Amino acid sequence: MSSSFEEKTIKSEKIFSGKIISLQVDDVELPNGKYSKRELIKHPGAVAVIAITNDGKIVMVEQYRKALERDVVEIPAGKLEKGEEPSLCAKRELEEETGYVCESLDWLISFYTSPGFADELVHLYVARGLEKKEDAAPPDEDEFVTLVELTLEEALEYIEERKIYDAKTAYAVQYLQLQEALKK
Amino acid sequence: MSSSFEEKTIKSEKIFSGKIISLQVDDVELPNGKYSKRELIKHPGAVAVIAITNDGKIVMVEQYRKALERDVVEIPAGKLEKGEEPSLCAKRELEEETGYVCESLDWLISFYTSPGFADELVHLYVARGLEKKEDAAPPDEDEFVTLVELTLEEALEYIEERKIYDAKTAYAVQYLQLQEALKK
Numbered sequence: 001m002s003s004s005f006e007e008k009t010i011k012s013e014k015i016f017s018g019k020i021i022s023l024q025v026d027d028v029e030l031p032n033g034k035y036s037k038r039e040l041i042k043h044p045g046a047v048a049v050i051a052i053t054n055d056g057k058i059v060m061v062e063q064y065r066k067a068l069e070r071d072v073v074e075i076p077a078g079k080l081e082k083g084e085e086p087s088l089c090a091k092r093e094l095e096e097e098t099g100y101v102c103e104s105l106d107w108l109i110s111f112y113t114s115p116g117f118a119d120e121l122v123h124l125y126v127a128r129g130l131e132k133k134e135d136a137a138p139p140d141e142d143e144f145v146t147l148v149e150l151t152l153e154e155a156l157e158y159i160e161e162r163k164i165y166d167a168k169t170a171y172a173v174q175y176l177q178l179q180e181a182l183k184k
Numbered sequence: 185m186s187s188s189f190e191e192k193t194i195k196s197e198k199i200f201s202g203k204i205i206s207l208q209v210d211d212v213e214l215p216n217g218k219y220s221k222r223e224l225i226k227h228p229g230a231v232a233v234i235a236i237t238n239d240g241k242i243v244m245v246e247q248y249r250k251a252l253e254r255d256v257v258e259i260p261a262g263k264l265e266k267g268e269e270p271s272l273c274a275k276r277e278l279e280e281e282t283g284y285v286c287e288s289l290d291w292l293i294s295f296y297t298s299p300g301f302a303d304e305l306v307h308l309y310v311a312r313g314l315e316k317k318e319d320a321a322p323p324d325e326d327e328f329v330t331l332v333e334l335t336l337e338e339a340l341e342y343i344e345e346r347k348i349y350d351a352k353t354a355y356a357v358q359y360l361q362l363q364e365a366l367k368k
Binding site for chain 2: 004005006007015016018019020021023025026028030031032034036037038039040041043046063064065066067068071072074077079109110111112113114115116117118119120122141142144145146159162165166167168169170171174175177178181182
């Protein structure tokens, strides 16, 4: 796609480089010749998995999110390791966070979560044919999660009660709603 | 909801405070007594509008996103001004970015875009009964947008071609798909 409104970078200042994100502030020239500043977060990207059990439930994990200072219920997800292939990352996160391995894993969509200030791209997969693995890989050592399996109705209640409260999980629940509607 | 895995803040260091986002790094005590660092972005929150024209098209804007270094097609959206009521912000952004005013505006869902590192909360609204306003309020002076109105089929093609490439817009398109499926 042509870029009619490209913003030319005049200067780029690195502010912070962390374990997960980095921050830079760019001075840009706007299409009208004026100038502005853009605060930009760089992120390695992530995967998320809509895992459907054989009885049609959607697999979620409950975890504490420091950014929100509260527990939230989300579909399994995690950030890409350097050079990691997204589908392998999806299988790894599913196993680590839920103990499930899957027969089929299909890419559904990839989306930027916050294009206004961040380049985080989330690759969303649908996993089916789930089976519990006895000796599943454990989560990261700073990760504490509880498994939650919800019917569509329960997931919609969780949204209502704001226990489910993030974009990728809301997308996942709506995806399940759509699949149910298409069946009828 | 009880918080079984709460992470206790030991120290919080402010790194950056900008026009839109700020960044802090917290030292936290984990549930197992170990320590970790959390890189956290604070954001004022935002609104986004699924605006449906009287002939069933979805209203989008094309704009350059410096964070992604490319043009993207998104539903109208914008960040909350200090103390601004989200529904008023939604009407303001819709008018500024598209020139449309709406007869009805209904809250649909609110979600965090990136709970792993940011507290950005997006309030999503559905606007119907659209009417072009002759003397519509103009966009912000550092904002350049082109109006795009898409049928559901076109929106799905845009996703396929990665012209639509962000979470809130993907959610909006899936919402339209669901509404169509429920009609049948």
